[in-house]
Amino acid sequence: MSKTPQKIDIVLVFHGIGTPPADCLEADLPYWVQEEKFLRTLDIAKERGDTLITFDDGLQSDVRIAMPALIERGLPGVFFPLTGMLGKPGYLTREELKSLADHGMVVGTHGHMHLDWAKVPRELREKDIxxxxxxxxxxxxxxxxxxxxxxxxxxxxxxxxxxxxxxEKAYSCSRGKTNLANFLIHRTSIREVTDLDWMFQSLDKEKGIQKIKRGVKRFLRAHLPPF
Ligand SMILES: [Zn+2]
Incomplete structure (x- = not known):
């Protein structure tokens, strides 16, 4: 059972927080977010009350930086570790993963070997899951x-x-407003270059447009005869 509040309609995803390790792959570097920016995001999330923070890959910063900062603000968090990396340098240990759950965080899966589930044969995908x-x-x-x-x-x-x-819930990285009651949940990925103010503004704009659309639909239902 998820412990996340239901009025959430923005879900963000972080990867590593702080300084990336020396052997970090170049492709992963943009996804490392400085601690200051991460904490600012949490403060905005706390103030807004509509934003859930999630974490992919199961990096050590999950437990060293993210968990204490979430607890301090009374925010929930959802963590998606790669089980094949548990205990490897830079990644969570099994004990640290347990500690996340013991502190009230939700733990989901990101697979065992970081396979692209849409590109591998079904047997391989299902074994990984x-x-x-x-x-x-x-x-x-x-x-x-x-x-x-x-x-x-x-x-x-x-x-x-x-x-x-x-x-029961599957999280994508297809940005935009989302609904936690759905099976498929969209997340907006935060990178070091992400302009937080612009990002929240554009998500709010999207929410505004959806609200107008719902209003128009309600009006038409109430005022037009059924065909
Ligand atoms: Zn990943």
């Missing part, structure tokens, strides 16, 4: 019901595989 779920459930002692697609990549076959293993 199953392996990761077994490890998380063994560590936490509770069922894992949430997943974030590696690389944000998915199609209907990926969704079917996740449902088969009892996943």
């Amino acid at each position: 199953q392996d990761s779920l077994e490890i998380i459930e063994e560590i936490l002692g509770t069922p894992c019901k949430e997943a974030a697609f590696p690389f944000g990549s998915f199609d209907r076959r990926v969704l079917a595989s996740l449902k088969k293993f009892g996943i």
